[in-house]
Amino acid sequence: MQLSTVSELLSQKIATPEVEVKGWVRTFRANRFIALNDGSTLNNIQCVVDFENTDEAILKRITTGAAMHIKGELVESQGKGQKVEINVNSIEILGDSDPETFPIQPKKHSFEFLRENAHLRTRTNTFSAVMRLRSALSFAIHKYFNENGFYYMHAPIITGSDAEGAGEMFRVTNLDDKNPPLNDDGEVDYKEDFFGKETNLTVSGQLEAETYAMSLGKVYTFGPTFRAENSNTSRHLAEFWMIEPEVAFMDLAGNMDLAEDFMKSVISYVLENNHDDLEFLDKRLQDEDKTKPQAERSDMSLIEKLKFVTENNFKRVSYTEAIDILRNCKPNKKKKFKYIINEWGADLQSEHERFLVEKHFKCPVILFDYPANIKAFYMRLNEDGKTVRAMDILFPGIGEMVGGSQREERLEVLKEKMKALDIDEKELWWYLDLRKYGTAVHSGFGLGFERLVMFATGMSNIRDVIPFPRTPQNAEF
Amino acid sequence: MQLSTVSELLSQKIATPEVEVKGWVRTFRANRFIALNDGSTLNNIQCVVDFENTDEAILKRITTGAAMHIKGELVESQGKGQKVEINVNSIEILGDSDPETFPIQPKKHSFEFLRENAHLRTRTNTFSAVMRLRSALSFAIHKYFNENGFYYMHAPIITGSDAEGAGEMFRVTNLDDKNPPLNDDGEVDYKEDFFGKETNLTVSGQLEAETYAMSLGKVYTFGPTFRAENSNTSRHLAEFWMIEPEVAFMDLAGNMDLAEDFMKSVISYVLENNHDDLEFLDKRLQDEDKTKPQAERSDMSLIEKLKFVTENNFKRVSYTEAIDILRNCKPNKKKKFKYIINEWGADLQSEHERFLVEKHFKCPVILFDYPANIKAFYMRLNEDGKTVRAMDILFPGIGEMVGGSQREERLEVLKEKMKALDIDEKELWWYLDLRKYGTAVHSGFGLGFERLVMFATGMSNIRDVIPFPRTPQNAEF
Numbered sequence: 001m002q003l004s005t006v007s008e009l010l011s012q013k014i015a016t017p018e019v020e021v022k023g024w025v026r027t028f029r030a031n032r033f034i035a036l037n038d039g040s041t042l043n044n045i046q047c048v049v050d051f052e053n054t055d056e057a058i059l060k061r062i063t064t065g066a067a068m069h070i071k072g073e074l075v076e077s078q079g080k081g082q083k084v085e086i087n088v089n090s091i092e093i094l095g096d097s098d099p100e101t102f103p104i105q106p107k108k109h110s111f112e113f114l115r116e117n118a119h120l121r122t123r124t125n126t127f128s129a130v131m132r133l134r135s136a137l138s139f140a141i142h143k144y145f146n147e148n149g150f151y152y153m154h155a156p157i158i159t160g161s162d163a164e165g166a167g168e169m170f171r172v173t174n175l176d177d178k179n180p181p182l183n184d185d186g187e188v189d190y191k192e193d194f195f196g197k198e199t200n201l202t203v204s205g206q207l208e209a210e211t212y213a214m215s216l217g218k219v220y221t222f223g224p225t226f227r228a229e230n231s232n233t234s235r236h237l238a239e240f241w242m243i244e245p246e247v248a249f250m251d252l253a254g255n256m257d258l259a260e261d262f263m264k265s266v267i268s269y270v271l272e273n274n275h276d277d278l279e280f281l282d283k284r285l286q287d288e289d290k291t292k293p294q295a296e297r298s299d300m301s302l303i304e305k306l307k308f309v310t311e312n313n314f315k316r317v318s319y320t321e322a323i324d325i326l327r328n329c330k331p332n333k334k335k336k337f338k339y340i341i342n343e344w345g346a347d348l349q350s351e352h353e354r355f356l357v358e359k360h361f362k363c364p365v366i367l368f369d370y371p372a373n374i375k376a377f378y379m380r381l382n383e384d385g386k387t388v389r390a391m392d393i394l395f396p397g398i399g400e401m402v403g404g405s406q407r408e409e410r411l412e413v414l415k416e417k418m419k420a421l422d423i424d425e426k427e428l429w430w431y432l433d434l435r436k437y438g439t440a441v442h443s444g445f446g447l448g449f450e451r452l453v454m455f456a457t458g459m460s461n462i463r464d465v466i467p468f469p470r471t472p473q474n475a476e477f
Numbered sequence: 478m479q480l481s482t483v484s485e486l487l488s489q490k491i492a493t494p495e496v497e498v499k500g501w502v503r504t505f506r507a508n509r510f511i512a513l514n515d516g517s518t519l520n521n522i523q524c525v526v527d528f529e530n531t532d533e534a535i536l537k538r539i540t541t542g543a544a545m546h547i548k549g550e551l552v553e554s555q556g557k558g559q560k561v562e563i564n565v566n567s568i569e570i571l572g573d574s575d576p577e578t579f580p581i582q583p584k585k586h587s588f589e590f591l592r593e594n595a596h597l598r599t600r601t602n603t604f605s606a607v608m609r610l611r612s613a614l615s616f617a618i619h620k621y622f623n624e625n626g627f628y629y630m631h632a633p634i635i636t637g638s639d640a641e642g643a644g645e646m647f648r649v650t651n652l653d654d655k656n657p658p659l660n661d662d663g664e665v666d667y668k669e670d671f672f673g674k675e676t677n678l679t680v681s682g683q684l685e686a687e688t689y690a691m692s693l694g695k696v697y698t699f700g701p702t703f704r705a706e707n708s709n710t711s712r713h714l715a716e717f718w719m720i721e722p723e724v725a726f727m728d729l730a731g732n733m734d735l736a737e738d739f740m741k742s743v744i745s746y747v748l749e750n751n752h753d754d755l756e757f758l759d760k761r762l763q764d765e766d767k768t769k770p771q772a773e774r775s776d777m778s779l780i781e782k783l784k785f786v787t788e789n790n791f792k793r794v795s796y797t798e799a800i801d802i803l804r805n806c807k808p809n810k811k812k813k814f815k816y817i818i819n820e821w822g823a824d825l826q827s828e829h830e831r832f833l834v835e836k837h838f839k840c841p842v843i844l845f846d847y848p849a850n851i852k853a854f855y856m857r858l859n860e861d862g863k864t865v866r867a868m869d870i871l872f873p874g875i876g877e878m879v880g881g882s883q884r885e886e887r888l889e890v891l892k893e894k895m896k897a898l899d900i901d902e903k904e905l906w907w908y909l910d911l912r913k914y915g916t917a918v919h920s921g922f923g924l925g926f927e928r929l930v931m932f933a934t935g936m937s938n939i940r941d942v943i944p945f946p947r948t949p950q951n952a953e954f
Contacts, residue, residue: 003726005626005694022726024692024915038725039693040626067915094726095886095916102914119685119907120914122692131693135628142619149482149517151612156945157634157701158647158678158716160952170635170671171654172647172678174705177665180654188654194647194705194715195952201635201649208596208945208954215501215599216516216608217482223701224634228651228671238671239635248515249480249499249571409572430596430954437579437597438501438544439572468633468685475637475672477685477907 001071007040009074012084019074019086021045022094024123027106028062034088036068039122042129042276046077046085058091064106065097065123111464118468118477126284129277130457130465133270137449137456140269141222141243144262150218150245155205157224160197161427168228169200170238201226206244206444207378207431210407213246213442214434220245222449230472234461237450239470246444252380252389252406255443256366259393259402260314263364268310270456271303278303278456285458298397299358302458305396312363314393317356319370320344325360326352347374350399357394365394377417379405380441391445398455404445411435478548484517486551489561496551496563498522499571501600504583505539511565513545516599519606519753523554523562535568541583542574542600588941595945595954603761606754607934607942610747614926614933617746618699618720621739627695627722632682634701637674638904645705646677647715678703683721683921684855684908687884690723690919691911697722699926707949711938714927716947723921729857729866729883732920733843736870736879737791740841745787747933748780755780755933762935775874776835779935782873789840791870794833796847797821802837803829824851827876834871842871854894856882857918868922875932881922888912 001020008014009021023038023045031051035044047070051059062068069092077085099105103113104123114121121127145152158172174194175181183189190198205221212219221244229236245258270278282302289297300308317325326332326341326348339349348367356365368391372381379388389406408414414435418425425432453465463469468477478497485491486498500515500522508528512521524547528536539545546569554562576582580594581601591598598604622629635649651671652658660666667675682698689696698721705715722735747755759779766774777785794802803809803818803825816826825844833842845868849858856865866883885891891912895902902909930942940946945954 007626022917023694039628039695065915067917094918095912095914097914104914119688119910120692122689128693131630131689132628135630138629139619139623142616146616149484151516151609152615153608153612153944154701154718156716156947156952156954158703158947158952159954161954168651170649170651172649173654174645174647177648177650177657178659182655194707194949195947196950197952199952211596211954212599212608212944215597216605217500218516224631226635230671239633241631433596435572437572437574437581438542440499440544441571467630467689470633470635470672472671473673475633475635475674475676477633477636477638477688 005040006036006038006043006045009045009086010041010043010082010084012074014074017073017075018071020069020071021047021086022067022069025062025064025066025068025097027064031059034062034068034070036070037128039128042125042132042280043082046079046082047072047088048085049088049091054091058093061093061096062091063097063099063102065099065102065104067094067097068092069094111461115463115469116476125280127464129280130453130459131467132277133274133281133457134453134465136270136274137266137452138222140266143269144265145218145220145245148218150220151212151216153205153209153212153216153219153221155202155208155221155223155244157202158195158199159202160195160199161207167203169203170226170228172199172201203227204242204244204446206246206446207428209244209246209444210434210442211430213248213444214438214440217249218245218247232472234463237462237466237469237471240462240466241449243447243449244444246442248442249440250406250443251441252368252391252443255404255406255445256314256316256368256391259391259404259445260364260366263393263402264310266452267306267456271306271310278306281458300396305458306456308396309364314364314366315361316366316368317361319367319387322348322352322356322365322367325356329355329360331355345371345374353392353394353399354396357396357399364396367392367394375405377421377423378407378414380408381413381417389443393445395455398451401451401455402445402447404443406441406443409435409439409441411439482517483513483515483520483522486522486563487518487520487559487561489551491551494550494552495548497546497548498524498563499544499546502539502541502543502545502574504541508536511539511545511547513547514605516605519602519609519757520559523556523559524549524565525562526565526568531568535570538570538573539568540574540576540579542576542579542581543570544572544574545569546571588938592940592946593953602757604941606757607930607936608944609754610751610758610934611930611942613747613751614743614929615699617743620746621742622695622697622722625695627697628689628693630682630686630689630693630696630698632679632685632698632700632721634679635672635676636679637672637676638684644680646680647703647705649676649678680704681719681721681923683723683923684905686721686723686921687911687919688907690725690921691915691917694726695722695724709949711940714939714943714946714948717939717943718926720924720926721921723919725919726917727883727920728918729845729868729920732881732883732922733791733793733845733868736868736881736922737841737843740870740879741787743929744783744933748783748787755783758935777873782935783933785873786841791841791843792838793843793845794838796844796864799825799829799833799842799844802833806832806837808832822848822851830869830871830876831873834873834876841873844869844871852882854898854900855884855891857885858890858894866920870922872932875928878928878932879922879924881920883918883920886912886916886918888916 034047072086072088393402503512511524549563549565870879
């Protein structure tokens with residue numbers, strides 16, 4: 001007899017009625033019904049035990065969390081909630097689970113409690129669904145880029161350049177922690193460190209991805225990035241994953257087309273392939289919503305929000321138009337916004353982004369042509385001399401999902417911008433080389449993977465969408 | 478007119494003879510023939526310039542490395558080496574490339590020189606082929622696992638535990654580098670560091686992957702790992718990528734089945750999908766071989782080596798049998814091995830592994846049941862009390878490619894092994910929990926991604942198969 005997964009059993013993709021399955025007990029009811037799960041699906045297979053002919057000692061060991069090897073016959077279920085079930089012929093207990101001490105009991109646990117038990121939390125429906133979706137989204141991303149002629153590149157994690165300025169960095173070192181060697185100036189002598197210079201964890205692989213785009217044409221990164229910001233919020237992690245495509249010969253309009261097509265494709269993939277998990281999370285969110293005051297409830301269910309992205313065209317609006325709309329909108333005039341929009345040049349907050357998406361346009365929005373001084377140095381300066389070819393994609397509920405730009409391809413303009421920001425040309429000699437030798441228009445964007453997983457699962461705390469979150473004061477596991 | 482890629486043009490997947498393409502000049506011959514490349518394929522499209530009717534100033538700017546926008550008619554080629562070429566109607570120079578200073582000229586550059594110009598080296602045939610293969614192998618890995626019911630999990634990069642003992646680690650810190658805070662004992666006070674404890678870069682995601690296998694069933698990691706070893710060799714990197722699958726309810730035999738099927742599938746994928754790149758690298762290797770003394774040349778070409786893996790069954794041999802074979806083989810008796818095998822318990826070197834694969838069995842080999850004391854603490858102890866259910870997969874030319882094991886699932890045995898090695902139980906409380914609650918047989922393996930890329934590309938220096946290598950004294954770019 002061959003071992004089947006629960007998923008195979010429930011979809012009845014098996015040849016004989018005699019089946020064999022291994023998994024963990026979720027619940028055991030009435031000394032008779034084991035709900036068994038093996039991670040292959042959200043759903044459990046019901047295993048019906050003939051308790052009158054089963055050793056009492058065995059029955060006592062069928063507890064939540066115990067690992068079992070079950071053999072029996074797959075039959076049509078008499079009960080409701082499942083099509084098939086197993087009439088158990090033999091039970092072997094592979095690993096016990098003491099109900100007095102096993103932390104994951106069949107009851108509602110707080111997410112905070114489950115974070116402290118992150119090594120066990122995927123034994124719950126919610127976290128197994130979230131992590132299956134995380135995996136499916138990852139695959140959808142690789143699949144999309146592969147089908148569209150992109151090459152995956154691994155940007156370096158340890159970096160000797162801190163020029164991007166996207167945030168505080170973590171130092172990577174091998175020097176003596178208490179008495180590091182000092183140089184003649186009395187400063188720490190990084191020449192003696194492992195890499196012969198000061199090194200940090202990367203904040204973005206974009207600049208390196210540009211070097212590959214300018215030879216291989218279409219590339220993307222998908223790797224971990226780091227920020228040493230002491231932000232203890234539900235939206236920040238010190239370690240998170242980013243996706244950064246970069247394409248030669250593509251302008252900002254092409255960048256918008258790519259990002260829209262990409263986001264729709266990836267979300268469609270999980271709508272098609274992860275129905276059970278999404279439905280479960282959708283219901284979870286609706287139940288949670290019912291406990292909130294009316295004003296805080298969301299207008300759309302989880303699946304409605306995903307379809308809002310796949311079924312609507314993304315509205316493209318210039319920053320300048322957006323400022324006009326915001327300045328004149330009701331919540332601004334009635335001072336309902338926390339940050340009132342007074343003039344051109346203001347940086348938009350999540351409340352403004354969500355207003356544009358959810359109330360004004362009622363579709364995902366791409367804002368473009370932002371003021372140069374609120375955006376990064378590498379963005380392509382427009383002919384007006386004050387805006388850059390940047391774009392942000394705004395989604396319902398979450399605000400900014402994607403940030404990208406056409407890159408400054410003109411050597412002299414780039415050098416001037418770097419000078420103004422005090423970025424040393426020597427630090428980025430290789431980045432400037434791309435503008436010296438065969439420069440061309442090129443563009444790309446960045447997507448924080450965990451924000452995408454939050455959006456697709458409806459989870460509201462970013463710590464609940466990554467296996468082992470790294471945050472201030474926490475690097476457990 | 479729509480922009481086409483060189484790959485589309487060469488495979489003639491275009492509707493009209495009027496075409497438009499953007500790319501970089503590889504060579505410009507006889508004031509007439511531009512070889513244009515855009516990274517979409519190894520091959521160039523030949524663009525034939527009507528030089529008599531082209532501005533002299535333009536012709537002078539058609540130099541190696543320059544970016545071009547070319548329009549013309551796609552016609553059957555008169556010359557040999559290509560089926561089609563473009564009769565150029567219009568040339569626009571997007572970005573010049575000064576032939577006096579552009580480092581990548583159409584001549585043979587040393588790999589060392591190209592490492593110093595790693596931001597430009599994918600503009601050569603060799604490195605573009607290597608990096609396309611690297612990307613294809615990555616995709617093949619994700620595809621294999623996705624099709625076989627595995628979930629991708631992101632193991633943490635920054636880790637607070639250093640218990641695995643796989644090698645020297647890099648410290649990650651945010652404390653003042655010169656004057657770190659000290660505690661009452663006069664040691665650096667990591668309670669004041671970002672994470673409230675000492676943290677390092679991970680050496681392996683296996684232990685965390687086990688937590689997910691014991692709930693989701695089949696999982697794998699594919700992420701960066703780090704070793705702070707001061708090994709300046711062609712086989713070591715400080716930062717490299719690893720693939721680590723982990724499966725619940727799978728024993729060592731299942732682990733071998735999985736690893737063999739996986740390796741064959743991934744290599745078959747590139748044989749099917751990357752023909753041009755492989756053929757180019759195969760020829761490169763043969764040319765390089767001709768410059769070597771007879772004794773150092775390889776027995777097999779690159780593609781033969783790949784087929785050696787896909788077309789042979791992997792021979793499964795116990796460590797004990799292998800020691801018998803090695804002890805009695807000619808090179809051992811004639812003292813041709815650098816390390817003579819005298820007795821059971823010896824650690825095998827690359828020369829022994831290659832002898833078994835290339836000379837003795839003439840097929841990939843899986844060695845299993847290694848002496849416990851040369852393997853890691855988490856490997857499942859056999860009933861003999863002296864060997865563990867470990868396996869190594871040996872490939873031609875390179876030796877060990879995969880290392881894995883069945884994991885010790887018995888709480889008491891695992892605790893004893895940890896005690897013997899002085900590993901603090903408190904450090905790994907969560908790992909021990911897996912043995913307390915619903916433990917079961919489970920197994921997995923690790924594959925160094927760069928070793929796979931070396932094997933599949935025939936490159937002999939590991940620095941040439943990762944975009945921006947990190948090695949002692951080097952973290953450029």
